[in-house]
Amino acid sequence: MPYPHVLLSAAVSLDGYLDDTGPERLLLSSPADFDRVDEVRASADAILVGAGTLRADNPRLLVNAPRRRAARVAAGRPEYPLKVTVSGSGELDPDARFWHTGGDRLLYTTDKGAERARALGLAADVVSLGPDLDWRTLLAHLHDERGVRRLMVEGGGTVHTQLLQQGLADELQLVLAPLLVGDPHAPRLFGPGAYQGGRLRLTETRRIEDVVLMRYEPTAPGAGPLPTAADHRWLALACELAALCPPSRTAFSVGAVIVAADGTELARGHSREGGDPVAHAEEAALAKLGPADPRLASATVYSSLEPCTRRASRPRPCARLILDAGVRRVVTAWREPDTFVAGADGSGLLAAQGVEVVVLEEHEEQAKAPNRHLPGF
Ligand SMILES: NC(=O)c1ccc[n+]([C@@H]2O[C@H](COP(=O)([O-])OP(=O)(O)OC[C@H]3O[C@@H](n4cnc5c(N)ncnc54)[C@H](OP(=O)(O)O)[C@@H]3O)[C@@H](O)[C@H]2O)c1
Ligand SMILES: [Zn+2]
Structure with a gap:
């Protein structure tokens, strides 16, 4: 009704x-x-x-x-x-x-x-x-x-x-x-x-x-608040950034944007940015902000792919970086498939720590597009 x-x-x-x-x-x-x-x-x-x-x-x-x-x-x-x-x-x-x-x-x-x-x-x-x-x-x-x-x-x-x-x-x-x-x-x-x-x-x-x-x-129990038009816009931008990644056979192409509560963009990033062959999108975006930036606590991280929970290339996966930065809200288009890591569950890890995770499946195709060359796609 x-x-x-x-x-x-x-x-x-x-x-x-x-x-x-x-x-x-x-x-x-x-x-x-x-x-x-x-x-x-x-x-x-x-x-x-x-x-x-x-x-x-x-x-x-x-x-x-x-x-x-x-x-x-x-x-x-x-x-x-x-x-x-x-x-x-x-x-x-x-x-x-x-x-x-x-x-x-x-x-x-x-x-x-x-x-x-x-x-x-x-x-x-x-x-x-x-x-x-x-x-x-x-x-x-x-x-x-x-x-x-x-x-x-x-x-x-x-x-x-x-x-x-x-x-x-x-x-x-x-x-x-x-x-x-x-x-x-x-x-x-x-x-x-x-x-x-x-x-x-x-x-x-x-x-x-x-x-x-x-x-x-107010946040509804379980369901979380309905995504706003701004959520869709920012996530679409994160998906566009994913298309900028130098292609890789061993990692996903992902884009991320960090947006303050008042709607201003704080930072953006994409996989393998700036010639770093193992950089992840959320990591690259967070690295552009000071770890004590007070805007992070009420910011949202938009990432075309759900933040990772395990990675070989760095000690802290992106879900951990997001938690350590104090971010309380993540919007993503696509749950991580088993391509590189079996049973990855970044959303589950974040949600267990009280972070609100919103998956907007309408953007999944756009998020997957720069990864079509990978096995299984
Ligand atoms: N500072 C502010 O921003 C602000 C803003 C507004 C009000 N106020 C203050 O708030 C005070 C009034 O608050 P209040 O809580 O007493 O009154 P209220 O919320 O304005 O009105 C309560 C009345 O609404 C009716 N009502 C509400 N829910 C109902 C329901 N489920 N079924 C049937 N009737 C329902 C009842 O009217 P009947 O009694 O006629 O059945 C009830 O007595 C005043 O002192 C005012 O100055 C302050
Ligand atoms: Zn990652």
Whole structure:
């Protein structure tokens, strides 16, 4: 069932709170960060908040910059994203700003909540999802019935917690603000419960005035996150580099690229590069970076062939070099065949050490092409 891309957005204090318990909303972000949020809103088809946030903050949830609204209209989109809220009770203030500003409004609720909401005469479409509110049904409805492809979720904690725990979040944009709330009754971003998938993947950090933006992608248990268009592009480049290798009868032709979390290329390499008859692609690329390069920890190694686990020509195989460099993600096109080493399993070795290994078989033919002269091909 297709769902929209779900982006969770929140700001928290240093002690992990979303707000204090005072009557006014606690301002956690800085002005430049509010402007960044405005940009993210402008990119979304819909913005969702829980009823708790409506009651606590009375937000408008608009795209504030006129130039961003104009750009939306010029692109054939509605001036404002659809505003969506969820409530089980239907107990909502019909005079809240949410219902009277910006574009279309939509309330997802239960049968019981819908009765209450209709009695209140809310200025919104009211959709009941049955006796209970199920997030998968809600996301499929937004996708299929309202054409939402990109959903920005702006809290609160009850909503964020459910989406992350149910494995429905594609991205988390978290801003850390330099202040402390210190009140145990204040709302937290993520509540207790079972979270799937273990460590999240850090994809970006950015200082914005005195706050820090961190972007994460949750990793699904076992499956790993879906490869992105950028993964395909970089792996295709690694396969092109493989074609540059001087041909050999005793070794594969392989290309590799190392890419930082922010998408910049750090280094590239290919087999037998620079006249070294035994150089491997990943080894050649890693050798161009300092071993303590801080970008390696969040970088991805793209290699046309899975990194090797055993080799006669050097003490450390490429899988070991990758682990020693602190790289946590490898994308490859092709599992190593038994041509030179029986039972090679670079992916298994890397995965056992917690490295995420993604095999994109769509690129296998391209990765094999420069090796056609080898026995068995
Ligand atoms: N710092 C930030 O970035 C940020 C962002 C947003 C919010 N906040 C803060 O977060 C606080 C509000 O958070 P919150 O956790 O109390 O509220 P919330 O997540 O905004 O909304 C919770 C409400 O949504 C409805 N709901 C959620 N999941 C549901 C489900 N599965 N079935 C039925 N109804 C469901 C329920 O409404 P009913 O009670 O009507 O049934 C529930 O009480 C406020 O203090 C606000 O200032 C901070
Ligand atoms: Zn190797």
